[in-house]
Amino acid sequence: MPDPTGDPGEFDDALAIANAGRAGAANPVPRTTGTGYGHERGAELGTTDAAQEGAAPRGPVPRGAETRGADARGADPRAGERADERADERAPERPWFDPWHAPWGNGRHAPRQETGAADRTPDAHPRAARDAGQAPASGRNAAADPLAPVFHDFPAAPGPRPTDSGPRRATSATRPATPEPEPLLPESWTAPTTSVRPPTASAQSPSDPSDPRTGPASTESSPARAAGPEASRPESRRPGTPGPQGPAPGPQAPGPQTPGCETPGPESPRLGSGTPRTGEHRPEKHRHREHHSPWDVARAVASEAVDGPLEPGAVPLGPEALGRVLAGALTALTDLPSFDTSAMDGWAVSGPGPWRLAAPRTVAPAASAGILAGQGRARPLPDGHAVPIATGARIPPGASAVLRSEHGETAEQPDGSLMLTAPRGAPPGQDIRPRGQECRNGDPLLPPGTPVTPAVLGLAAAAGYDELWTYRRPVVEILVLGDELLHSGLPQEGRIRDALGPMLAPWLHAMGAETIGPRHLADDEATLYEAVAGSTADVVITTGGTAAGPVDHVHPTLHRLGAELLVDGVQVRPGHPMLLARLGPVEAPARRGRSARRAARQAPASVSRETPAVARHLVGLPGNPLAAVSGLLTLAAPLLGTLAGRTRSELRRVCLADGVQGHPHDTRLVPVACRTDEKGGTVALPLHFNGPAMLRGIAAAGALAVIPPGGAAAGEPIALLDLPWSAAAAFPDTATAPTTTTASTTATASRTAPTTAAPSTAASDTATTPGTGAHGGPA
Ligand SMILES: Nc1nc2c(c(=O)[nH]1)N[C@H]1C(S)=C(S)[C@@H](COP(=O)(O)OP(=O)(O)OC[C@H]3O[C@@H](n4cnc5c(N)ncnc54)[C@H](O)[C@@H]3O)O[C@H]1N2
């Protein structure tokens, strides 16, 4: 996990390992310093316990029943595209690198030829240079450099590499001039809703299943279907529930991704509003321009492709609930604490001291002699008496305070009894946690739409829950396409390892989904058709085959299935061939099984018992691995976020530590690592190795920066797509809060989540964090 605090340490070590050191600045943040981004009243008054708990000072608690405490709760576009796309595939400057593999594209180096690089890859390994006796030209101990060549060098001094050899293309020495502005949302743009290109002849010819390179046509891991929860608890154990839709995920599209202030997004195009455009007779490059959706529009379309969350159900309080989203408010089922409780080991005392100890012969408050946690109601304590008591035990009726064991002195009296004295006294209410201090029965604790975290599980248990009413997790079936893919061992004979199969399932889990697969399918249209048509998942994710190559079967298959293309290409790099299609529905109850139907029947009255047939969707991810990640975050995450009931939030913005070249027309998604600059602000460091086929940058990243067409300069605030395992994604409020105080960072913390009025408990114990949904983070 990236360190959002910017504390260098293990993470930077990981970066260094990932990138094998770099001749350059030792610390990227200082290096960029000059780039301009600088552009019932408390019962525990005066006690340590009160301070610990943040309880408001409390006044005297009258002697009597324990319940009294309860009241106190108180350039050439094409050339530009290619150059830009590859600008960041470069290896950063490492003198031991073969010049073919040296960095380029930031104005300092000429681009390498595509073919040369692949052929000479082995030379690029640092070991090759070591073996050849080469030393880093800079004289810098690169191995000791904790900071990595993943970091961008832009802007940088122009000039070709003197050691460059082989054919080169000219590249601009500086960041390319911003191209003529192309609005992200052209007035004429409408969401494509038509079917797809007709199947090609090649696409229709079945592949040979016995092709040894294909491997098994359908290797399936054990399905992990969403089993509807076995709800068996009384309704009184469920939180109140919202309407059938639950918390409406905010429909707002994020604003245009222009550098600068966050601006509200335009009304996103509604599904079905588009003029059908097939462009089937046009060359691919022209068709592309017409069909491709602006990036933020594509996200909005994906988010709104479904009306709302999947059906809610009761799940036991435990791992099964973790990561789901509350379908109703979490309401306290009890006062907390549910009785006046001793906060300390010591003595419960009644009135001002000294006190006669009710348990004679006990100098220390031994367990056998006093009131222990877990015991029932104790006998009333008469005025002027004390009784040993343990932390967590019920305060006996009549007690006015708790005196800590270290604050009392006992002395034996001539009659053999023990007297307890307190040199500092025992003010009423001291070290008593009054009943209802944290909440009263019925108080709202968390709003619907709150993701279930470990802490939520703990709170729910404390508040009396045995199970939680949550939205069902979306089930995603992963279909990995590509005859060239190997599933173990080293790449060989033109075949490569499948990088997406191992990556997607855990990534989807981190996004709150359940998965089936990955299934590895041969490049064969019939196989793909059967797999998609037969899938019972809410969402099918395919990898590869989205383009127009001879074995790219996704479009023809969707055509055969009569699918409705909601997004057919996105103006984003990498990943522009990504797509989103609506498949025919599968009748929901049959699909979801008995337990889900039972859960639907047991829904609280406020929730519709009808389980509507929900359309299934297919997200087509391009085969290039980083392009697939781009598609995952652009299309799958918003769709799954809505299905899971997550609330959308605006993307946080963080200033770039370095400038990033932009694509002339398209949004770029560039892996970044967040760091703290010298002013204490969070900055996003663009990482190298961000080419479409590369995962090295993203593996060291905490987020993807959304770079608008034309690029972004150092110091510009840039929207981030936080990766689901980054702290910022999981806890967007906490992650962005500190940045509001720095000039170099802009935080966006607005929420569409419903909020819960904080219960009127003691001061700082009242914090209720609404809208922790991180849909807008990773989504
Ligand atoms: N004439 C055009 N060709 C291509 C265009 C274009 O606009 N016009 N776009 C390129 C871009 S950009 C991408 S991205 C790819 C997308 O192609 P597909 O989605 O059809 O993907 P494949 O062709 O199957 O694979 C592309 C690439 O990725 C490798 N791959 C595939 N699956 C995996 C995996 N699971 N793990 C690792 N690597 C994988 C595959 O071997 C290819 O190298 O189309 C371009 N072409």
Ligand code: MOO
């Ligand atoms: O880059 Mo493609 O953009 O490799 O999806």
